Amino acid sequence: MTGQEIVFTLLGVVAVGSAVMVVTTRQLVHAALWLVVSFGALAGGYLVLTAEFVAWVQVLIYVGAVVVLLLFGIMLTRAPIGPVPRSGEDDPLDSGNRWAALAVAVATAAVLITVLVMGFRDSRIRLEAGGGGAEPLGGSLFRTWVLPFEVLSVLLLAALVGAIVLSRTDIGAEDDEPGTDIPARTGGPAPDGGARVGGAKTGAGTDTGGRTGSGGSKGGGAKVDHSAEIAGAETDVKGGDGKAGAAEGSRGGADGARGREEGGG
Amino acid sequence: MSAGVHIIAAPGDIPAPHIEYGQLAPMLIVFGVAVLGVLVEALAGRPWRYRIQVPLAFAGLLAAFVWTIVLAWRHEPFHVAAMGALGVDGPTLFLQGTILVLALVSLLLIAERSAAHFTAQASALPGSEAEQQSMSAGITQTEIFPLMMFAVGGMLMFPASNDLLTMFVALEVLSLPLYLLCGLARRRRLLSQEAAVKYFLLGAFSSAFFLYGAALLYGYAGSVRLSDISAQAGQGAGGETLLLAGIALLSVGLLFKLGAVPFHMWKPDVYQGAPTPITALMASCTLVSAFGALLRVYYVGFETLRWDWRPAMWGVAIITMVVGAVVAITQTDIKRMLAYSSIAHAGFLLTGVVATSRQGLSGTLFYLAAYGFTTIGAFAVVTMVRDAGGEAAHLSRWAGLGRRSPVIAGVFAFFLLAMAGIPLTSGFTGKFAVFSAAVDGGATPLVVVGVLASAIAAFFYVRVIVVMFFSDPEADGPSVVVSPATATAVALGLTVTVVLGVLPQPVLDLAGTAASQMFVR
Numbered sequence A: 001m002t003g004q005e006i007v008f009t010l011l012g013v014v015a016v017g018s019a020v021m022v023v024t025t026r027q028l029v030h031a032a033l034w035l036v037v038s039f040g041a042l043a044g045g046y047l048v049l050t051a052e053f054v055a056w057v058q059v060l061i062y063v064g065a066v067v068v069l070l071l072f073g074i075m076l077t078r079a080p081i082g083p084v085p086r087s088g089e090d091d092p093l094d095s096g097n098r099w100a101a102l103a104v105a106v107a108t109a110a111v112l113i114t115v116l117v118m119g120f121r122d123s124r125i126r127l128e129a130g131g132g133g134a135e136p137l138g139g140s141l142f143r144t145w146v147l148p149f150e151v152l153s154v155l156l157l158a159a160l161v162g163a164i165v166l167s168r169t170d171i172g173a174e175d176d177e178p179g180t181d182i183p184a185r186t187g188g189p190a191p192d193g194g195a196r197v198g199g200a201k202t203g204a205g206t207d208t209g210g211r212t213g214s215g216g217s218k219g220g221g222a223k224v225d226h227s228a229e230i231a232g233a234e235t236d237v238k239g240g241d242g243k244a245g246a247a248e249g250s251r252g253g254a255d256g257a258r259g260r261e262e263g264g265g
Numbered sequence B: 001m002s003a004g005v006h007i008i009a010a011p012g013d014i015p016a017p018h019i020e021y022g023q024l025a026p027m028l029i030v031f032g033v034a035v036l037g038v039l040v041e042a043l044a045g046r047p048w049r050y051r052i053q054v055p056l057a058f059a060g061l062l063a064a065f066v067w068t069i070v071l072a073w074r075h076e077p078f079h080v081a082a083m084g085a086l087g088v089d090g091p092t093l094f095l096q097g098t099i100l101v102l103a104l105v106s107l108l109l110i111a112e113r114s115a116a117h118f119t120a121q122a123s124a125l126p127g128s129e130a131e132q133q134s135m136s137a138g139i140t141q142t143e144i145f146p147l148m149m150f151a152v153g154g155m156l157m158f159p160a161s162n163d164l165l166t167m168f169v170a171l172e173v174l175s176l177p178l179y180l181l182c183g184l185a186r187r188r189r190l191l192s193q194e195a196a197v198k199y200f201l202l203g204a205f206s207s208a209f210f211l212y213g214a215a216l217l218y219g220y221a222g223s224v225r226l227s228d229i230s231a232q233a234g235q236g237a238g239g240e241t242l243l244l245a246g247i248a249l250l251s252v253g254l255l256f257k258l259g260a261v262p263f264h265m266w267k268p269d270v271y272q273g274a275p276t277p278i279t280a281l282m283a284s285c286t287l288v289s290a291f292g293a294l295l296r297v298y299y300v301g302f303e304t305l306r307w308d309w310r311p312a313m314w315g316v317a318i319i320t321m322v323v324g325a326v327v328a329i330t331q332t333d334i335k336r337m338l339a340y341s342s343i344a345h346a347g348f349l350l351t352g353v354v355a356t357s358r359q360g361l362s363g364t365l366f367y368l369a370a371y372g373f374t375t376i377g378a379f380a381v382v383t384m385v386r387d388a389g390g391e392a393a394h395l396s397r398w399a400g401l402g403r404r405s406p407v408i409a410g411v412f413a414f415f416l417l418a419m420a421g422i423p424l425t426s427g428f429t430g431k432f433a434v435f436s437a438a439v440d441g442g443a444t445p446l447v448v449v450g451v452l453a454s455a456i457a458a459f460f461y462v463r464v465i466v467v468m469f470f471s472d473p474e475a476d477g478p479s480v481v482v483s484p485a486t487a488t489a490v491a492l493g494l495t496v497t498v499v500l501g502v503l504p505q506p507v508l509d510l511a512g513t514a515a516s517q518m519f520v521r
Helices: A003-024 A028-048 A052-076 A098-120 A134-142 A146-167 A189-204 A209-216 A221-236 A242-264 B002-006 B021-043 B046-074 B090-110 B129-136 B144-157 B164-182 B189-221 B226-235 B240-258 B266-273 B276-301 B303-329 B334-355 B358-384 B406-420 B426-440 B444-470 B484-502 B505-516
Strands: B079-081 B086-088 B385-387
Touching: A003 A028, A028 A052, A052 A134, A098 B189, A098 B240, A134 A146, A146 B021, A146 B144, A146 B164, B021 B046, B021 B086, B021 B090, B021 B144, B046 B090, B046 B144, B086 B090, B090 B144, B090 B276, B090 B358, B090 B484, B090 B505, B144 B164, B144 B276, B164 B189, B164 B240, B164 B276, B189 B226, B189 B240, B189 B266, B226 B276, B226 B303, B240 B276, B240 B303, B266 B276, B266 B334, B276 B303, B276 B334, B276 B358, B303 B334, B303 B444, B334 B358, B334 B426, B334 B444, B358 B385, B358 B406, B358 B426, B358 B484, B358 B505, B406 B426, B406 B444, B406 B484, B426 B444, B426 B484
Parallel strands: none
Antiparallel strands: B079 B086
16 A cells, blocks of 8 residues: 555545534534545645646635635524523424434445446556646646536526525615605505505506506606506406406505515415 | 635636537527526517517527527537537537527417416416506516526527536526426416426425435545546446445436326426416426436436446336326316326336337437427317416316317327327337337337337227217316417427327437437546
8 A cells, every 4th residue: 555545544534524413413514624634634635636737726616715605604504603501302402203204325336336346446547746736727728618508697697696696685775766765665655556556447447457547647756556467457357357356456565566466376 | 725825726727618519509609698588578668578578489499490500510529518518429519400490489388378388477366456556557567578488498409418517507597497387387476386386396406316326436436527437437446335326316406306106296287387388388398308418417417337236227217117107097177187297208208218229319319309299289279268267177077079179189099199109209219219229228128018008008098088979068067278389389299299100210210310429538
């Protein structure tokens, strides 16, 4: 056994041991810190295999960024930071599925190890210094793999747009309607506008009924018009059932939204 | 360390990659338009966004489609482009053209404004004050257009990818925006968000399977390029374990995307919960794209191993057809029923893959185009039949639609008959093409199962027709809201379904020509 192999084996033991600690420790912050050890040992393993660039990327991204993200997650979600006492049935750190999870994890590991052992039992890789350095990686990344690499940036952009769509709540508060303060106006005029649309709907009974009504509504402001438009669209599809339309309209916006949800579900 | 010192090179020493921009243009245009759309979101005022986004998206898809036709027209020697990442060849161009046309028709549905399908503000909790505010402020979330273009760009890339790494990137590019779009329904938002989360989690699992398969195949062949894998497998080099395990895991990832049966659980839930225009996009474009990728992997990468994977594919095709058709019978929600019908159709399409012949390839290409138009048309009709709470999803609400609005009910019935594969519709021609290819490929028992499954499937299609035409309408039944864009989409779907049923020869010839050179390697 060469020195290289001994170091690699030791690093592997450290990685596996600290990974076990991650899932068994009773303190969340300790779990995150054990993860640092595990990732660090993995980076050492890459280094032994001459993949120096990958090793530093591992340190930068996993140890540096992912674990910090985890710690921030613990901090911002007000998760219990101190040692969590064991509390029998409803232990916050335990799940009833833990034996099933253990079985799945062991089975997966067994399958992977079997496949790898069967696949690579006799193969030996001759390691050369610099094989995993920044230069050969960069060369292949920007030559052979340039298209997938560039498309990955498109993927990141899509993910970014998606994250903003799903999380930003202040969209539409400013922009094109300066001076119209949405929260201030939800109470009063909306049910009013809705009621008016209900009336317009019974009169016109067409698809454009709601919109005509909203156009004719006076003094409500832009906001009421929009609410009327939406409420109108809602009532229109009742198909000539004027009474139901008026009833729904008069219920107003807030109830209407909830009612839609129920009606849909 | 001498090697390490040696390789430190002067700046500018790296040879620039050779990219065939002309041949990649359809994809680049779509991605470019998506990025432009993001800029529009950032810079244009809210009232302008919708007005800019819609023409931009249409123009981008149209330009990409025209460019694809030009590429196919010029008959350049088909080859591998972008440093071997993408294959530009007949089947790929046919698939890309199909995806672009279907995306254009889906865009008609997505851009429909009179019947808003998308939530005003995705971040507002369902039923909360904030949701009501954003609704009444008349906001629409125009980010759906760039997101859709990102997805379409990924779909164009997926069947063209010539190596597993590019294919994985394309898979993610097409999936991620779809996960998001699934959760943006305007009504029944909790259902929609549940669908998005389910799709995301299961999709992440399937991506992991795909990646693991790719890693094992790389371990086997020393390369992720499909042609190299094929060459290594042809020599019988290395251990079979890695190869077979790699194929199995990779297939799980691919079959998940098409919703073949052991991996179909997401499909009904997602198709039901997603906004119907997005469901139409997924049922047509994503299916075409995923089948294109599957065809390329099996016809190029694993071609020499067909005796290993064919039995498994037989099994998957059989249970996909049978389970899709049988479970569809019990469905009472129209979108879930169409989802199971889509699963059954994935099974029919797999018989074309099992054929592993030129004929099977061209049959599958034709079937994909025909089915894509039919299914978009069907989902477009679903968006038109509306209740107070949005679309009339439950089948019982469709009772008597034939008397209330005979034209719409008739069109929907025609789409259903086309899916059932009645002669003189595109569905019949498509099924005939793949089944005859499968018989020639020695898969007669599979075809027998396919015909039986078609018969079972015809039962629930006809049941819907009976409900629409032969039962009394409810007093407060749903009304039919006809709006120009949706009506155009329905008309296009109807036209193609009729034309491909009555005069299929030109498109069959086109698919045959496209398949004549098979995939480039």
